[in-house]
Amino acid sequence: MTWKILSSQQLMKRPPFLEIEQQQVEVRPGQIVDDFYQVHLMDFALVIPFLEDGRVEVIRQYKHGPRREVLGFPAGHVDPGEEPGPAATRELLEETGLAPAQMRHLGSYVDHGNARVCQGHYYVAQGCRRAARPDPGDLEDFAYETLTPQEIDAAIKAGDFGVMHHVAAWGLWKIHNS
Known part of the structure; x- marks a missing residue:
C-alpha cells in the first residue's frame, strides 16, 4: 500500500x-x-574508474561526514537539468582527468528508505585513460592511488572507505561481475 x-x-x-x-x-x-x-x-553520480590495466584509481581525501581522510571513487552532484550518465562522465573527468572507453550503469538507489534524502546513480567506467589534468574544485584536496580489486577489498575491510555510498558501489560492481 x-x-x-x-x-x-x-x-x-x-x-x-x-x-x-x-x-x-x-x-x-x-x-x-x-x-x-x-x-x-541533490542526487549524485558515483563512478568506479577501471584503468586499462585492470586497476582502479581511487581518491584519498578528507570527508567531513566521517570527519577523517578516507578512500573513495569519483562522485558528485547531478546538476539541475543534467542526466545522471553525463554527470558521472563529467565528475570522472573533473576529479581524475580520466575518460572512459565504456560506461556502464550499475543502478540507481534512494539513499534512505523513508526520509529519501537523495538518489545515487552508480556507474563503472572501463578502459579509462588520462585525458586532462584533474580539476576537482576549490573545496577538494585529492591524493590519488591506484589499487587492484583485491586491494580495494582489503581497504574496505580495514575501514579505509568511510562513506557507505562508495562501499555500496563496490558491492554493486562485484554483484554485476560475479
Whole structure:
C-alpha cells in the first residue's frame, strides 16, 4: 500500500542543496503520522574508474561526514537539468582527468528508505585513460592511488572507505561481475 500525503509544510529550503519538509501521512486507513520528515539533498553520480590495466584509481581525501581522510571513487552532484550518465562522465573527468572507453550503469538507489534524502546513480567506467589534468574544485584536496580489486577489498575491510555510498558501489560492481 502506498502512503498518502495528507499535507506538507516546507521547513527549510536552501536551493539547490537542501530541502526539509514535514508531512502528515496516512500510512494505512485510519493511521496517521502527523510529523513525518523528508530531507532532500541533490542526487549524485558515483563512478568506479577501471584503468586499462585492470586497476582502479581511487581518491584519498578528507570527508567531513566521517570527519577523517578516507578512500573513495569519483562522485558528485547531478546538476539541475543534467542526466545522471553525463554527470558521472563529467565528475570522472573533473576529479581524475580520466575518460572512459565504456560506461556502464550499475543502478540507481534512494539513499534512505523513508526520509529519501537523495538518489545515487552508480556507474563503472572501463578502459579509462588520462585525458586532462584533474580539476576537482576549490573545496577538494585529492591524493590519488591506484589499487587492484583485491586491494580495494582489503581497504574496505580495514575501514579505509568511510562513506557507505562508495562501499555500496563496490558491492554493486562485484554483484554485476560475479
